[in-house]
Amino acid sequence: MQPMHEDFIDQEVISEVKDVWKRFELRIGIFSKKTFYALRGVSLKVFKGETLAILGESGCGKTTLGRIFLGLEEPSRGEVYWFGKNLKTLSKREFKSLRPKVQAVFQDPTSSLNPKMRIKDILFEPLSINFRITKEEGLSQIGEALKKVGLSEKVLYCYPHELSGGQRQRVALARALILQPKLLVLDEPTSALDMTIQKQILDLLKELRLSFQISYIFITHSINTARYLATRIAVMYLGKIVEIFPAQALGKVPHHPYTELLLSVNLDPFNPVKPNLSALKGEPSLSFEEVEGCPFYPRCQYKKTNCQTLSPELVEVSPGHFISCFERI
Amino acid sequence: MLKALISHRTGFFSFLFLIILFLSALFGPYLYPVSPFEIHVQKILLPPSLEHPLGTDLLGRDVLARILYGARISLQVSFVAVGLSLVLGVSLGAIAGYYGGLVDQIICRIIDMFLCFPTIFLILAVIAYLEPSLTNIMIVIGLTSWMGVARLVRAEILSLKEREFVLSARLYGASSARIILRHLLPNAVAPILVSASLGMGHAILIESALSFLGIGVQPPTPSWGNMLIEGKETLEVAWWLSLFPGLAILLTVLALTLLSEALQDILNPKRK
Numbered sequence: 001m002q003p004m005h006e007d008f009i010d011q012e013v014i015s016e017v018k019d020v021w022k023r024f025e026l027r028i029g030i031f032s033k034k035t036f037y038a039l040r041g042v043s044l045k046v047f048k049g050e051t052l053a054i055l056g057e058s059g060c061g062k063t064t065l066g067r068i069f070l071g072l073e074e075p076s077r078g079e080v081y082w083f084g085k086n087l088k089t090l091s092k093r094e095f096k097s098l099r100p101k102v103q104a105v106f107q108d109p110t111s112s113l114n115p116k117m118r119i120k121d122i123l124f125e126p127l128s129i130n131f132r133i134t135k136e137e138g139l140s141q142i143g144e145a146l147k148k149v150g151l152s153e154k155v156l157y158c159y160p161h162e163l164s165g166g167q168r169q170r171v172a173l174a175r176a177l178i179l180q181p182k183l184l185v186l187d188e189p190t191s192a193l194d195m196t197i198q199k200q201i202l203d204l205l206k207e208l209r210l211s212f213q214i215s216y217i218f219i220t221h222s223i224n225t226a227r228y229l230a231t232r233i234a235v236m237y238l239g240k241i242v243e244i245f246p247a248q249a250l251g252k253v254p255h256h257p258y259t260e261l262l263l264s265v266n267l268d269p270f271n272p273v274k275p276n277l278s279a280l281k282g283e284p285s286l287s288f289e290e291v292e293g294c295p296f297y298p299r300c301q302y303k304k305t306n307c308q309t310l311s312p313e314l315v316e317v318s319p320g321h322f323i324s325c326f327e328r329i
Numbered sequence: 330m331l332k333a334l335i336s337h338r339t340g341f342f343s344f345l346f347l348i349i350l351f352l353s354a355l356f357g358p359y360l361y362p363v364s365p366f367e368i369h370v371q372k373i374l375l376p377p378s379l380e381h382p383l384g385t386d387l388l389g390r391d392v393l394a395r396i397l398y399g400a401r402i403s404l405q406v407s408f409v410a411v412g413l414s415l416v417l418g419v420s421l422g423a424i425a426g427y428y429g430g431l432v433d434q435i436i437c438r439i440i441d442m443f444l445c446f447p448t449i450f451l452i453l454a455v456i457a458y459l460e461p462s463l464t465n466i467m468i469v470i471g472l473t474s475w476m477g478v479a480r481l482v483r484a485e486i487l488s489l490k491e492r493e494f495v496l497s498a499r500l501y502g503a504s505s506a507r508i509i510l511r512h513l514l515p516n517a518v519a520p521i522l523v524s525a526s527l528g529m530g531h532a533i534l535i536e537s538a539l540s541f542l543g544i545g546v547q548p549p550t551p552s553w554g555n556m557l558i559e560g561k562e563t564l565e566v567a568w569w570l571s572l573f574p575g576l577a578i579l580l581t582v583l584a585l586t587l588l589s590e591a592l593q594d595i596l597n598p599k600r601k
Contacts (some may be wrong), residue, residue, distance in 0.1 A: 030430070072496060099502045112493035117513040125511075179501060319427035 010017045011046040013084065014183050014215045015069055019043055020078035022064050022239075022309055038064040039075070041241040043314075046183060051209060051216040051231035053247065055223060055262070066185045070104050071095075083182070089105040100179035102132045107188040109168035111207065113160040119171055120156040126179055145174040151206060166197035170204070177208065190225060202229050223250075223266050224308045232320075235259050238295040239302075241314065244322040256323050257300045294325070302327040333595040338586045338593025343518075346368050354388045354404050357397035365394040365551055374567045384569040386559060392569060395551040396577055402552040403581070406467050407532040411525055413471025418478025419521060425479070426486030438448035440476045452539065470485050470532050485517040512541060519596035525587045530585035537578050553578050 046052050046069075054062045054303040068080055071087055082098050085123045090098070106112045113122055123142045127133050133141075143153055149170040160168055169189060176184055186205065189199040206229060209216055220226050224234050225267040232248040235258060239286040243256040253262055292302070293308045300307065304326065312324040323329070332338050337470055353360070368578045369389035383392040425436035452469050459465045489495065490513060498508050533553070539545030540554025553574040560570030 070500060072499060099500070102500075104497070104500055106493040106496065108493060112497055114494040114512050114516070114584075117511075126502070129502050129507075175497065175501075213350070270347060 007203060012266045013081075015046045015083070017044050017065070017068060017075070017196075018081070020065075020068055020075040021287045022061070022068065023076040028143050033314065036168070037239050039068070041078075042233060042236075042239070043242055044241065044244075046215050046217060048182075048215055049209070049213050050232055051218050051226050051230045051247075053218045053220055053226035053233045054236060055226050055233055056236035057218060057221055060236045062221075062236050065188055065236070066104070066187050066219045069101075069183070070102060071116040072248035080085050080115055080305060083272050089155045100126070102185070103179055103181040103183075103184040104187060105172050105189045107170070108192050109165055109172055110160070110182050110192075112172045113168055114191065115160055117159075118156070119158050119160070122160075123178055130179060132141065141178060142174075145178040148177060148208065165193050169197075169201055173201075173204070173208075177212075177280060180212075181214060183215045183221065185219070187219045189218075190222065191220070192221070198225070206228060217267070226250075231322055235262070240295050241322075242296065242324050244320075245312070246320050249321060253318065253321060254328055256296075256325050256328060257302055258296050261299070294324075332593065334591065336593045337595055339587045340595065343587040343591065346580065347588065349519060350400060350584075351404065352398035353397060355415045358394075361394060361397060362393045363394040365390060366549055369392075374563065374570075377566070377569055383573045384567065386439075386556075386570055387563065390572055392556075395556060396553070396573055399551040399553045399556060399574065400577065402463070402546055402550065403533050403536060403554075403578075406463070406470065406536045406546075406552075407529040409467040410470035410474065410532040410536075411528045413468065413526055414478055414528060415521065417437075417471070418475035419482050419514070421475070421540035422479035422482030423486050425485040425516060427490060427505065427509055427513065430485075436479070436483075438560070440479055443473070444504040446473075447537070449538065452535065453542070453544065456539065456544045461539070461547060463470050463546055463550075466539060470535050473530060474528055478521065478528070480504060480516075481524055482517055483522050485520055486513050489513050489516055519592070522596065524590045526585050526589040526592060530582040530589075533578060533582055533585075 002036075020039055021037065021043045024036045024038060026034045026036055028034055037118075041064050042061075042065060044065075055064060058060045064073065068075050071080065071082070082102060084089075085094070085098070087095070088120070096160050097206050110206075113119075117125075120139075120142065123145060124135075124138050126142060127138050131243070142156070146153060146155070151167060151174065156162060160171070163171065169192075171222075190201050193201060202225060205216065208214065216229075218226065218229055227247060227250055230231065233245055233247050233250065234241050235243040235256060245253065255263065269328050293310060294303075294312055297303055297307045302325075307326060310326070312326050312329075314322040314324045315329050317328060333345055335348070339515075367390065369385070372381075372385050372389040373387060375381055375385040375389075378535050381391050381393070383396065385391055421436050421439075426431040436537055451473055455469050456465060488509075494513055495508060503512070533539075536552065537554030537557065540552050541558045543555075543558070545554050546552035556574035557571055557578070559568065560572075560574070564571055
């Protein structure tokens with residue numbers, strides 16, 4: 001079983017989630033509660049050096065999945081592994097030593113930098129917490145990190161509001177990189193930026209991944225940025241992964257009906273598939289209960305009767321290509 | 330921030346007034362070297378004149394000197410009381426907002442409990458039980474005025490802690506204490522400052538009210554509140570005895586209130 005994409009560097013698993021569920025309780029009134037499942041049995045591996053895009057519309061649980069990978073939230077059920085170690089059984093000390101290796105860049109560069117701190121202090125804090133380091137060593141590492149992300153040392157004494165959105169996002173990236181992470185979770189890092197800046201940041205991310213062998217989990221709702229940056233794409237729908245495939249295969253193989261829908265409504269002039277806006281029907285139902293059957297059933301154009309009661313598993317249809325759909329197996 | 334304050338008209342004037350008040354409380358006794366305690370039987374109830382700019386009282390003491398000395402007392406009371414209420418309010422509010430859950434529930438119920446008592450009666454009861462010394466008054470005012478600050482800080486922390494820079498800090502391993510002290514509270518300074526300046530005005534008013542009721546600062550130590558009550562009996566013949574301490578209270582509290590409004594304007598980026 002050889003994966004299809006070119007720069008797939010290693011089979012070494014950096015991080016993994018196994019059958020992860022995340023439940024939120026919504027209090028409605030005094031006595032009634034509603035249970036909301038953000039994730040419903042997600043299993044996913046991240047390999048060394050790859051960019052795994054998690055693609056899905058808002059509310060599908062992609063951000064929650066990212067936070068679970070980051071260890072910011074605990075799953076209600078299931079396990080999270082970092083470098084082969086289960087986070088649940090990790091001692092505080094071990095967790096602390098692994099902590100710098102898994103970092104993140106968030107969507108909004110304005111809210112991801114503390115407005116009351118200078119860039120110098122924003123970048124020095126992660127270093128001083130995780131490593132024994134003097135001010136001078138710190139400053140030289142900060143200088144290096146700024147160089148990596150293409151910023152001059154002029155910004156050191158600025159406050160975040162004195163920088164542009166693109167510059168702020170670069171600072172956020174430098175803050176994550178300064179700890180030399182092995183896994184970087186990028187939660188829609190470009191969706192708050194201008195188109196030209198988006199391209200710059202995406203190119204920078206590509207370059208950094210190749211030179212430092214970092215794995216990315218790239219959370220996005222845009223099929224175009226996923227195509228541009230990712231080596232592998234996982235498509236999520238209502239808290240479930242419905243398809244995983246090598247990024248190169250996008251649009252060239254039979255896809256899950258939901259991915260098909262995403263492709264068909266994508267307004268990209270270079271899109272091989274013609275936009276077909278008539279395919280856009282309905283909205284995702286909120287997964288308040290454990291829905292039986294296929295989550296995509298209400299919107300699917302191929303639906304059959306047993307789709308409503310039976311839940312399709314993720315099945316490998318060709319090497320590296322997994323689909324959960326009875327129509328495609 | 331100081332620059333913005335200077336260009337804000339009401340903010341500037343109230344700030345200027347408070348600075349002058351502060352300096353005159355500090356250095357007044359040197360600039361106007363008349364004892365506020367010395368009794369002159371032959372100079373009873375003199376109206377304002379060049380020798381005694383604000384007149385003299387029933388015991389022939391100089392009113393201006395007493396107001397200057399009273400400013401010290403009133404400012405001291407307001408600073409210490411507000412300091413105490415800030416320490417209590419900020420720390421409890423930050424803990425409640427940051428940790429949430431049961432801790433939050435308990436702290437909120439304590440706040441509700443304190444808010445249930447009518448403050449002035451609580452103070453009356455405590456002071457009647459203890460002795461009405463300056464220290465006790467400052468502590469009691471502080472202990473009964475922290476709830477507003479706590480609620481404010483809690484709400485502020487609740488919204489701040491979801492911001493992504495706080496998530497980032499957790500990601501690089503910052504401890505809870507560091508997150509609260511370095512990342513959350515510095516971003517909540519604006520509402521804290523506003524409520525502190527309001528609180529100082531409030532403390533001065535409470536101290537005056539207590540002195541007026543005779544359980545505040547005890548004579549012969551002058552405070553604006555007890556000067557006001559001393560002037561009450563002679564209001565028809567010697568208006569200056571009540572008017573000037575009353576004016577001092579009015580202007581100071583007004584300046585503090587206006588300053589807090591100005592700070593609200595200046596520190597709120599959305600109003601710019």
